[in-house]
Amino acid sequence: MSDIDKELRHAIKEEFDRSLAGWTFTPEMRQAVLDRIAREGEPEATPVSTPASTTLRRFRPAYWVAAAAAAFVLAINLWPRVSTDSPMTGSAASGGAPESARTTARAPAGDPAEELKIMAVPLDASADTAPGAAAAKQDAAPEVQVTGVPDASGAAVQAEPDAGRGVEAFGLSAESVKVALRGDEIPAAADTARGSWMFLQLDDRGGAQVAEAPADETVSVQTLQATPPEVLDLNPLANGNVVVVNRALVQVVDAYGNRVVETAVDPAPSAVAFGPSGESAVVTSDAVLRFTAEGMLTGSIRQEETPALVAVSGDRTALADSEGIKVYVADSRALTLPGLQPSAMAMAPDGALALLTGSPQGVRLQIYSAEGQLNLDQAVVPEGEGFGFLAGGRLVAVGSALYDRNGGQTGRLPIAPSRVSDLAGGQGVLAWNSQQVARLEAGGATARWVAEVEDGSILQASGSARGDLVVILASTADGPALWVIDESGNRRYAERLAEWPADATAAGDQILLLTAEGLMVRNLNR
Amino acid sequence: MSQSDRAVLPADRAAAIDQLMREYGTKVLHLAYSYLKDRHLAEDVAQEVFIKAYRNWDSFRGESSAYTWLYRITVNLCRDKARSAWWRRLLPTDDPRAAGTPVEPDTTGDDPEEAVVLSDQRERLMNYVMQLSAAYREVIILYYYHDLTTVEIAEVTGQNENTVKTRLFRARAMLKQMLQKGGVAQ
Numbered sequence: 001m002s003d004i005d006k007e008l009r010h011a012i013k014e015e016f017d018r019s020l021a022g023w024t025f026t027p028e029m030r031q032a033v034l035d036r037i038a039r040e041g042e043p044e045a046t047p048v049s050t051p052a053s054t055t056l057r058r059f060r061p062a063y064w065v066a067a068a069a070a071a072f073v074l075a076i077n078l079w080p081r082v083s084t085d086s087p088m089t090g091s092a093a094s095g096g097a098p099e100s101a102r103t104t105a106r107a108p109a110g111d112p113a114e115e116l117k118i119m120a121v122p123l124d125a126s127a128d129t130a131p132g133a134a135a136a137k138q139d140a141a142p143e144v145q146v147t148g149v150p151d152a153s154g155a156a157v158q159a160e161p162d163a164g165r166g167v168e169a170f171g172l173s174a175e176s177v178k179v180a181l182r183g184d185e186i187p188a189a190a191d192t193a194r195g196s197w198m199f200l201q202l203d204d205r206g207g208a209q210v211a212e213a214p215a216d217e218t219v220s221v222q223t224l225q226a227t228p229p230e231v232l233d234l235n236p237l238a239n240g241n242v243v244v245v246n247r248a249l250v251q252v253v254d255a256y257g258n259r260v261v262e263t264a265v266d267p268a269p270s271a272v273a274f275g276p277s278g279e280s281a282v283v284t285s286d287a288v289l290r291f292t293a294e295g296m297l298t299g300s301i302r303q304e305e306t307p308a309l310v311a312v313s314g315d316r317t318a319l320a321d322s323e324g325i326k327v328y329v330a331d332s333r334a335l336t337l338p339g340l341q342p343s344a345m346a347m348a349p350d351g352a353l354a355l356l357t358g359s360p361q362g363v364r365l366q367i368y369s370a371e372g373q374l375n376l377d378q379a380v381v382p383e384g385e386g387f388g389f390l391a392g393g394r395l396v397a398v399g400s401a402l403y404d405r406n407g408g409q410t411g412r413l414p415i416a417p418s419r420v421s422d423l424a425g426g427q428g429v430l431a432w433n434s435q436q437v438a439r440l441e442a443g444g445a446t447a448r449w450v451a452e453v454e455d456g457s458i459l460q461a462s463g464s465a466r467g468d469l470v471v472i473l474a475s476t477a478d479g480p481a482l483w484v485i486d487e488s489g490n491r492r493y494a495e496r497l498a499e500w501p502a503d504a505t506a507a508g509d510q511i512l513l514l515t516a517e518g519l520m521v522r523n524l525n526r
Numbered sequence: 527m528s529q530s531d532r533a534v535l536p537a538d539r540a541a542a543i544d545q546l547m548r549e550y551g552t553k554v555l556h557l558a559y560s561y562l563k564d565r566h567l568a569e570d571v572a573q574e575v576f577i578k579a580y581r582n583w584d585s586f587r588g589e590s591s592a593y594t595w596l597y598r599i600t601v602n603l604c605r606d607k608a609r610s611a612w613w614r615r616l617l618p619t620d621d622p623r624a625a626g627t628p629v630e631p632d633t634t635g636d637d638p639e640e641a642v643v644l645s646d647q648r649e650r651l652m653n654y655v656m657q658l659s660a661a662y663r664e665v666i667i668l669y670y671y672h673d674l675t676t677v678e679i680a681e682v683t684g685q686n687e688n689t690v691k692t693r694l695f696r697a698r699a700m701l702k703q704m705l706q707k708g709g710v711a712q
Contacts, residue, residue: 008651008670008701009670009673011651012652013670015651016556016560019652023556023565024551024552024555025551025554029551029569029572029573033543033576034540036573036577037577037580040580418606434606457602457606458606459602476684479684479685479686480684498685499686499689
């Protein structure tokens with residue numbers, strides 16, 4: 001070890017220890033863990049992954065044989081497209097909203113009224129798909145109280161928790177597919193049969209620069225020279241373009257790396273929130289910059305304090321800071337909800353705000369209209385951190401529980417999600433946690449498939465720009481692993497990655513990975 | 527615990543987790559903090575680490591050391607937390623001391639003035655470390671603070687070792703540059 005290393009180690013240890021001095025894993029924390037362990041009891045030794053009644057789609061070696069054969073042909077056919085300006089195949093016609101929001105739930109672009117009715121139907125009443133059937137069933141169920149409806153004076157009615165009572169889960173029907181994912185089933189990262197990654201270096205001065213990797217190897221970080229701009233987020237748009245936010249720029253590039261729009265951001269952004277249609281709010285130390293879905297800067301909201309939460313929808317932006325919640329229309333403040341310190345916030349397409357407030361022991365779901373009227377104030381018991389509007393803003397997901405705007409619980413997801421959101425184009429609902437990903441039927445009351453990573457933890461799941469595919473990024477015993485699963489639960493793609501991407505998604509026939517060094521694109525069919 | 531072998535842990539699952547908490551609880555807590563830069567979140571995650579360790583006890587076959595196994599769970603949970611809908615919206619920007627114990631200049635040396643300067647330099651170094659992006663910060667913290675080798679860091683973070691070495695090299699270069707700009711480096 002060099003002297004510099006020794007000095008660095010000494011300094012870091014000393015300063016880290018000093019700054020955290022006295023802050024330890026206390027006996028109380030230890031006891032809390034032991035108490036939880038005691039409550040849980042002995043865990044299952046082996047997770048059940050293959051119910052006899054479900055169709056387990058195993059990873060087929062034949063897939064790779066076919067993929068290897070196709071790779072050569074596709075590589076020849078697709079490689080020249082790198083330098084063209086044409087948009088991605090099929091994406092422009094999708095018309096749907098981009099993949100799930102980073103900070104707020106997204107809604108499909110179309111009218112989701114029918115979906116709402118269907119999604120609201122408990123599993124055992126899946127045949128009642130006619131409009132109004134779900135509402136009628138809900139009304140008939142005494143356990144599920146429709147609460148929080150404003151009275152004549154406009155005051156919201158407060159209600160007590162009703163989590164789960166009388167509400168069926170969006171369970172796994174016999175038709176639901178259970179997908180078992182294992183990192184050790186994926187060929188090693190060195191596998192070259194599927195061609196190489198196309199690498200788009202996102203330079204913080206000159207825009208996207210395409211660098212083709214050698215055909216027989218995956219690009220490694222050593223191929224880059226410049227200090228990489230720190231990347232924040234990746235958001236595929238319905239037209240096939242991709243919004244990339246890094247520390248210096250908001251860029252829109254097409255799927256082949258051609259720069260479409262670029263806006264310098266200074267000071268450096270610290271966060272980005274996306275709205276239902278791909279509009280975004282980029283947070284810097286002194287302002288919140290508003291961008292259209294096409295990446296055009298439309299305005300700037302000056303801020304003296306960095307907001308703790310940001311939600312955006314259309315030209316409305318909600319910022320939560322130490323003073324409360326401020327809602328802006330364009331760049332003008334339209335509404336202030338003083339004193340509110342929500343732990344989560346989401347904005348519906350109509351401007352309504354959903355908040356989780358209160359303490360961990362007493363969480364409340366509050367819904368404010370776009371005009372600031374409190375329409376619902378209801379105690380909830382979240383199971384999972386997922387939170388946001390679904391079905392065009394008609395439902396609110398609070399953990400695994402789904403509520404309508406009146407506070408009536410209309411359904412329950414089959415998993416306790418860390419995140420839940422609409423898929424683009426009204427293609428359904430995506431919910432996931434560290435072990436499972438569930439894709440729920442938009443036109444039915446059941447989960448279409450549930451995937452479980454058996455030998456690792458899921459770090460991220462996201463819908464594609466068209467809402468047809470789901471990209472799953474997981475940490476497995478064999479390293480980072482990526483799967484792409486289609487609507488039916490079929491694995492369209494699987495790969496072990498050499499390093500962790502900051503973000504991953506799919507658009508058209510492309511997989512997009514945002515790494516510290518830039519955007520990596522690979523064709524799904526390779 | 528000096529040995530990494532699972533055999534040295536109690537056969538009873540809960541007792542083993544209890545022992546791991548006593549041994550590594552604070553290290554896990556501090557590692558979580560280095561990712562999340564939020565003490566409350568770090569405390570939640572640290573407890574979750576051991577609950578997850580309990581649930582996945584069968585997956586710990588003793589092939590790796592207990593701490594790399596726990597660190598790996600910690601890293602994954604922190605990444606998961608950092609990507610969660612509630613938290614990801616804002617990248618962490620708080621100073622390591624912002625929510626913690628007030629730091630007084632270390633004046634225990636012979637020359638108080640020199641000690642204050644030294645303390646200031648360390649503080650700045652730590653600030654710079656915490657300003658690194660997560661990918662670079664994690665290798666610095668794991669290597670210099672937790673004394674993991676690059677092989678162990680690769681195991682914990684799921685990267686290959688070459689990536690770890692590259693990031694370590696780059697992170698060092700970044701720190702050096704930051705220190706020079708900040709006037710700390712000699």
